[in-house]
Amino acid sequence: MLDVPEWPGHTAGQHLDVRLTAPDGYSAVRSYSIANAPEGERLELTIEELADGEVSPYLAEGLMPGDPLEVRGPIGGWFVWRPEQREPVQLIAGGSGIVPLMAMIRSCALSGSAAPFRLLYSVRSPQSVIYADELQRHAGRGVGVTFVYTRGVPEGWPHPPRRIDARAIASATFGAAEQPSCYVCGPTPFVEAAANLLVEAGHDPARIKTERFGPSGSS
Amino acid sequence: MSDERVVSPGFTGRRRAPAGKLPPGQYVTEDFPVLSATPTPSIPIEAWSFTLTTEKGEVRRWNWSEFRALQSEKIATDIHCVTRWSKFDTMWEGVAIDTLLAGVQSEAQFAMAHCYGGYTSNVPLADLRSGKAWIAYGYGGKDLEPEHGGPARLLVPHLYFWKSAKWVSGLVLMREDQPGFWERLGYNNYGDPWREQRYWGD
Numbered sequence: 385m386l387d388v389p390e391w392p393g394h395t396a397g398q399h400l401d402v403r404l405t406a407p408d409g410y411s412a413v414r415s416y417s418i419a420n421a422p423e424g425e426r427l428e429l430t431i432e433e434l435a436d437g438e439v440s441p442y443l444a445e446g447l448m449p450g451d452p453l454e455v456r457g458p459i460g461g462w463f464v465w466r467p468e469q470r471e472p473v474q475l476i477a478g479g480s481g482i483v484p485l486m487a488m489i490r491s492c493a494l495s496g497s498a499a500p501f502r503l504l505y506s507v508r509s510p511q512s513v514i515y516a517d518e519l520q521r522h523a524g525r526g527v528g529v530t531f532v533y534t535r536g537v538p539e540g541w542p543h544p545p546r547r548i549d550a551r552a553i554a555s556a557t558f559g560a561a562e563q564p565s566c567y568v569c570g571p572t573p574f575v576e577a578a579a580n581l582l583v584e585a586g587h588d589p590a591r592i593k594t595e596r597f598g599p600s601g602s603s
Numbered sequence: 604m605s606d607e608r609v610v611s612p613g614f615t616g617r618r619r620a621p622a623g624k625l626p627p628g629q630y631v632t633e634d635f636p637v638l639s640a641t642p643t644p645s646i647p648i649e650a651w652s653f654t655l656t657t658e659k660g661e662v663r664r665w666n667w668s669e670f671r672a673l674q675s676e677k678i679a680t681d682i683h684c685v686t687r688w689s690k691f692d693t694m695w696e697g698v699a700i701d702t703l704l705a706g707v708q709s710e711a712q713f714a715m716a717h718c719y720g721g722y723t724s725n726v727p728l729a730d731l732r733s734g735k736a737w738i739a740y741g742y743g744g745k746d747l748e749p750e751h752g753g754p755a756r757l758l759v760p761h762l763y764f765w766k767s768a769k770w771v772s773g774l775v776l777m778r779e780d781q782p783g784f785w786e787r788l789g790y791n792n793y794g795d796p797w798r799e800q801r802y803w804g805d
Contacts, residue, residue: 405609410616411608413628462784572750592642593641
């Protein structure tokens with residue numbers, strides 16, 4: 385949680401640049417998705433600590449409550465959901481790609497929007513779900529939440545672990561005929577796969593917004 | 604950004620980059636990250652073409668085999684993404700924009716790259732001339748992969764890499780500058796990594 389005086393406000397899906405500066409002036413900046421809905425001057429970031437990261441380990445373990453932090457934002461005007469949008473919204477998350485999509489779900493709830501939302505969330509196992517309890521609450525008010533487990537499934541799950549595929553798209557997402565706006569966020573190979581599945585299922589590529597992070601896996 | 608930095612107690616950082624090779628605020632990656640705002644379009648070679656349109660509406664068009672028959676160059680360059688990674692010594696193959704513009708009568712000072720999938724990016728024409736930019740179809744000795752912009756992408760390595768538009772389908776020469784896709788969505792109109800022109804107002 386960050387308190388940012390004079391924060392100009394943001395739109396769900398936008399990100400924030402965080403700058404760390406060493407005593408000798410060296411600095412490093414990384415972008416992180418903003419996790420909370422636009423509300424006042426408090427920002428929530430959900431940061432995955434990368435073992436070999438330069439910035440995330442410091443944010444996870446070095447930074448203490450009350451420490452100042454230099455930030456800049458909000459950044460990005462494309463991968464965003466605005467409460468004025470009325471059409472169905474299909475969210476597809478891989479791993480920590482849930483963060484900007486969570487901001488959209490929260491923004492939808494906060495604004496009282498009637499736009500139908502569905503989330504298809506690919507995780508390694510039930511233990512790796514971020515925001516598990518909160519997602520359950522959103523499911524209770526009508527957000528369609530479906531999990532794809534890639535490594536370990538919950539007890540009694542009807543099939544073994546598997547990656548997102550055409551069956552998952554067909555059974556758990558809005559069809560192309562409903563013309564949803566689609567937002568896909570996650571590691572690059574996941575986003576490539578999920579976006580291609582949506583296109584193959586008939587969705588207009590112009591309605592599919594993507595945000596990728598991490599290594600490409602192919603180079 | 605302001606000149607007064609907030610010092611983060613206990614943060615030392617890495618400082619791995621050779622001096623003079625890494626623009627401010629960047630870090631070096633060995634990987635080749637992919638950043639795209641849309642799904643990767645599928646563009647069959649048979650359907651591919653590249654179109655150059657002047658400000659007077661004159662058109663030059665090449666299909667894939669015509670384009671591949673143009674004189675090509677090998678390019679070794681560093682690339683710099685606005686999301687702060689830089690990759691050194693990347694190897695490309697493609698056709699210089701100078702080659703495409705040879706003999707074209709134009710007084711335009713700006714160009715808009717248009718792409719399959721609808722992406723656009725604007726660049727001053729001077730930044731595309733004089734051996735500074737190419738339409739690249741080869742990377743690392745192989746065909747350029749679709750997720751990196753294949754069949755072909757614009758390559759303008761002295762500007763942030765969003766200017767090097769993936770899946771490029773043409774250039775439109777313009778008398779007056781206009782913002783492209785990211786340039787309308789908060790990113791800098793010019794994008795010089797050495798002046799750290801990332802966002803509006805930089």
